[in-house]
Amino acid sequence: xxxxxxxxxxxxxxxxxxxxxxxxxxxxxxxxxxxxxxxxxxxxxxxxxxxxxxxxxxxxxxxxxxxxxxxxxxxxxxxxxxxxxxxxxxxxxxxxxxxxxxxxxxxxxxxxxxxxxxxxxxxxxxxxxxxxxxxxxxxxxxxxxxxxxxxxxxxxxxxxxxxxxxxxxxxxxxxxxxxxxxxxxxxxxxxxxxxxxxxxxxxxxxxxxxxxxxxxxxxxxxxxxxxxxxxxxxxxxxxxxxxxxxxxxxxxxxxxxxxxxxxxxxxxxxxxxxxxxxxxxxxxxxxxxxxxxxxxxxxxxxxxxxxxxxxxxxxxxxxxxxxxxxxxxxxxxxxxxxxxxxxxxxxxxxxxxxx
Amino acid sequence: xxxxxxxxxxxxxxxxxxxxxxxxxxxxxxxxxxxxxxxxxxxxxxxxxxxxxxxxxxxxxxxxxxxxxxxxxxxxxxxxxxxxxxxxxxxxxxxxxxxxxxxxxxxxxxxxxxxxxxxxxxxxxxxxxxxx
Numbered sequence: 001x002x003x004x005x006x007x008x009x010x011x012x013x014x015x016x017x018x019x020x021x022x023x024x025x026x027x028x029x030x031x032x033x034x035x036x037x038x039x040x041x042x043x044x045x046x047x048x049x050x051x052x053x054x055x056x057x058x059x060x061x062x063x064x065x066x067x068x069x070x071x072x073x074x075x076x077x078x079x080x081x082x083x084x085x086x087x088x089x090x091x092x093x094x095x096x097x098x099x100x101x102x103x104x105x106x107x108x109x110x111x112x113x114x115x116x117x118x119x120x121x122x123x124x125x126x127x128x129x130x131x132x133x134x135x136x137x138x139x140x141x142x143x144x145x146x147x148x149x150x151x152x153x154x155x156x157x158x159x160x161x162x163x164x165x166x167x168x169x170x171x172x173x174x175x176x177x178x179x180x181x182x183x184x185x186x187x188x189x190x191x192x193x194x195x196x197x198x199x200x201x202x203x204x205x206x207x208x209x210x211x212x213x214x215x216x217x218x219x220x221x222x223x224x225x226x227x228x229x230x231x232x233x234x235x236x237x238x239x240x241x242x243x244x245x246x247x248x249x250x251x252x253x254x255x256x257x258x259x260x261x262x263x264x265x266x267x268x269x270x271x272x273x274x275x276x277x278x279x280x281x282x283x284x285x286x287x288x289x290x291x292x293x294x295x296x297x298x299x300x301x302x303x304x305x306x307x308x309x310x311x312x313x314x315x316x317x318x319x320x321x322x323x324x325x326x327x328x329x330x331x332x333x334x335x336x337x338x339x340x341x342x343x344x345x346x347x348x349x350x351x352x353x354x355x
Numbered sequence: 356x357x358x359x360x361x362x363x364x365x366x367x368x369x370x371x372x373x374x375x376x377x378x379x380x381x382x383x384x385x386x387x388x389x390x391x392x393x394x395x396x397x398x399x400x401x402x403x404x405x406x407x408x409x410x411x412x413x414x415x416x417x418x419x420x421x422x423x424x425x426x427x428x429x430x431x432x433x434x435x436x437x438x439x440x441x442x443x444x445x446x447x448x449x450x451x452x453x454x455x456x457x458x459x460x461x462x463x464x465x466x467x468x469x470x471x472x473x474x475x476x477x478x479x480x481x482x483x484x485x486x487x
Contacts, residue, residue, distance in 0.1 A: 046375045064375055065456070069455075073434055073455075210395060
């Protein structure tokens with residue numbers, strides 16, 4: 001069992017209780033077992049959507065990872081003009097992917113590989129973040145590109161678990177793909193132990209203290225996992241550092257009319273001169289700055305270390321709420337759907353596992 | 356910088372931290388004068404403020420003339436991202452730039468309370484910063 005995913009199942013919730021939190025794995029299981037067609041909407045930060053057709057996954061999208069279209073356009077594989085033409089020709093009957101292939105802009109295998117990579121990245125983004133709720137919408141059409149993927153949910157879960165375990169392995173420097181904003185360290189090129197690849201050069205060019213792994217992945221049109229792993233390595237080598245928050249805004253202030261309050265300052269360690277440690281040319285600040293590391297509490301994703309999953313019939317059946325049920329429950333409990341304060345993978349109590 | 360300015364800057368930074376995909380934010384007057392911004396070096400905040408004011412004014416006028424009611428927000432989607440402008444009361448605006456992954460629904464949900472607080476900060480009496 002991997003340390004990253006040694007997650008206990010979420011506690012059962014009474015039917016009349018607050019919004020039920022389902023783990024990602026638990027939510028996927030019924031859709032796969034009952035060979036459903038529909039969308040599994042995962043709310044949280046960044047959250048995402050898993051599209052099913054007859055029980056197999058056909059797409060996974062998340063605000064936390066570039067989708068196939070973003071990968072195609074940002075990487076320059078498809079020009080904006082070609083994309084516009086393909087959309088005009090294929091949007092009406094949902095065959096844009098087929099149009100791209102028919103116009104020989106992409107090979108069918110290449111398009112399928114990109115869509116599969118985007119789906120895996122989407123699942124990784126969902127699982128690496130905070131999961132608040134999962135709602136199944138049955139019989140809803142999906143997929144913008146309509147590329148016929150047929151990813152087995154259990155394989156998707158196993159691959160996602162492998163990625164999380166690799167990224168949060170004890171020997172790695174943990175990093176939040178969404179929250180941690182990075183900056184090259186002084187003398188970054190000299191510090192680099194590995195070959196300065198094109199990806200690494202591009203990453204260094206775009207890191208400015210405002211951008212996270214996810215932001216760089218979108219800018220480059222590269223997969224979230226690939227970019228996050230590379231930045232994790234660069235972090236370990238001291239090539240980049242997590243940028244300190246100059247002035248942490250803290251939690252939201254009191255309601256209007258009440259006294260405004262600032263959250264406690266979470267200044268990073270500073271050296272004797274008052275400069276942040278990572279600027280002083282010594283050890284990068286992240287090595288000493290445990291409070292910036294992802295705080296990954298067990299339980300939210302529902303992943304288990306004993307994957308592959310047991311046969312569906314042996315697993316407890318969890319009832320997925322429909323949208324109508326969710327609306328009814330939310331209407332009865334206005335605070336039920338309120339987002340948590342920390343909309344990051346390091347948020348409280350809804351994480352995937354310990355680093 | 357006085358207390359209100361600091362709180363204004365903290366509000367927009369907090370919004371950027373809470374919604375993945377936001378790249379730049381500006382608060383400006385409804386006629387396009389920049390009040391504060393949290394922007395990348397790829398974006399000129401004054402230009403963002405001016406263009407956002409023009410966008411908001413045009414959308415308001417269109418809604419008014421065409422009988423669509425009060426304006427909630429303008430959302431322009433591009434191949435590589437979004438430009439979203441929301442009114443802050445009658446006299447100011449919040450402009451948000453996002454990349455292609457921005458969750459517009461999530462942003463709309465998160466920004467409502469932020470807009471209320473920004474409106475309050477812009478209209479509240481200004482407090483001098485404490486020195487010493």
